[in-house]
Amino acid sequence: GEDVEQSLFLSVREGDSSVINCTYTDSSSTYLYWYKQEPGAGLQLLTYIFSNMDMKQDQRLTVLLNKKDKHLSLRIADTQTGDSAIYFCAENSNYQLIWGAGTKLIIKP
Amino acid sequence: DSGVTQTPKHLITATGQRVTLRCSPRSGDLSVYWYQQSLDQGLQFLIQYYNGEERAKGNILERFSAQQFPDLHSELNLSSLELGDSALYFCASSGRTSVEQYFGPGTRLTVT
Numbered sequence: 752g753e754d755v756e757q758s759l760f761l762s763v764r765e766g767d768s769s770v771i772n773c774t775y776t777d778s779s780s781t782y783l784y785w786y787k788q789e790p791g792a793g794l795q796l797l798t799y800i801f802s803n804m805d806m807k808q809d810q811r812l813t814v815l816l817n818k819k820d821k822h823l824s825l826r827i828a829d830t831q832t833g834d835s836a837i838y839f840c841a842e843n844s845n846y847q848l849i850w851g852a853g854t855k856l857i858i859k860p
Numbered sequence: 861d862s863g864v865t866q867t868p869k870h871l872i873t874a875t876g877q878r879v880t881l882r883c884s885p886r887s888g889d890l891s892v893y894w895y896q897q898s899l900d901q902g903l904q905f906l907i908q909y910y911n912g913e914e915r916a917k918g919n920i921l922e923r924f925s926a927q928q929f930p931d932l933h934s935e936l937n938l939s940s941l942e943l944g945d946s947a948l949y950f951c952a953s954s955g956r957t958s959v960e961q962y963f964g965p966g967t968r969l970t971v972t
Contacts, residue, residue, distance in 0.1 A: 782959055793862070793950060794963040839903065846916040846958060847893070850903035 757840050757851035764859045769827040771854045773840030776821060780842040783816060785825045788853070789836045797825070797838075832858050863887065864964035866951050872970045878939040881967045885932055885953030891915070892934040893954070893961060894926055898947035909934055910958075941971045 755775045763769045775783065784799040800807045800814045800823070807814045813826040827834055837853040863886035873879055885892050894906040896919075905918035909928035920926075923941075928934045938945060948968050952961040 786963075793965045794952075795862075796960055796962060799960065841903075846908055847905035847918050848895075848903075848961065849905070852902050 755840055755842055755849055755851040757838075757854045759852060760855050760857065762857040762859060763830050765830060765832060767830055769825075769830045769834065769856055771825045771827075771838050771840075771856065773823040773825075773851055774821055775823065775840070775842045775849075777842055777844045777849065778818075778821065780844055782843045783814075783823050784839075784841040784843070784848065785812075785814065785823075786839040786841060787836045788839065794839065827856075830856075830858060832860075834858060862962040862964065864951060864953050864962055866949075866964035866967050868967060869965065870968050870970075872972065873941060874972055875941055875943060877941050877971075878937065879941065879969065881936040881938070881949050881951075881969075883934045883936070883951030883953075883964060885934070885951075886962055889953035889955050889962075890932065891954045891958055892928055892932070893952040894920075894934070894936050895950040895952065895963075896947050897950060897966070898944075901947075903950075906936070938969070943971050945969065946971045 757773045785797045786794045811828045815824045839853045840851040841848040865884045867882045890911045893908045897903045906920040907926050908916040926936045948966045950966045952963045954961045
């Protein structure tokens with residue numbers, strides 16, 4: 752069945768890089784997504800990658816996709832306090848998004 | 861601001877009642893999606909409409925129903941509410957390609 756898995760927490764020091772990992776199971780997914788949710792707020796689309804790509808970079812964000820291992824990662828360079836949030840990985844399957852449980856990113860000063 | 865609006869922001873109601881949540885998609889978007897976010901189930905897809913027609917159905921209970929109107933706004937109706945229906949309900953919209961889904965701020969439903 753479809754299942755997206757992420758670790759629940761990641762703690763990094765301000766200024767360091769954060770790497771959030773995700774594994775998915777549906778090999779037919781054409782797009783994979785990263786969303787950000789700040790406390791009390793909605794879901795903000797950060798970036799997405801087409802399944803035939805290996806990497807996508809957008810300013811401080813780098814997405815890496817290993818299709819063979821069904822592994823997706825989001826790297827945030829120079830992590831700032833404003834990056835504190837829950838990050839959700841999602842895959843599209845039959846017009847719907849299947850979501851991971853979210854990784855809470857904690858920034859240490 | 862994603863351009864997707866949802867009303868109301870908060871809703872408190874009693875078990876057994878019925879509520880209606882409303883969503884207006886971004887200008888020009890034809891697709892509307894409904895998701896439920898709860899502590900125990902996480903984010904779950906409920907249903908999608910495209911230009912007034914139901915396109916995909918997820919884990920939506922029979923007590924729940926939705927529709928999309930000619931002006932493309934959508935409503936999610938929740939009836940015979942139970943305590944376990946307490947959750948954040950998100951609406952999202954997307955354009956013709958359905959690649960990018962943009963989310964509204966959500967409606968927080970509390971059933972007491």
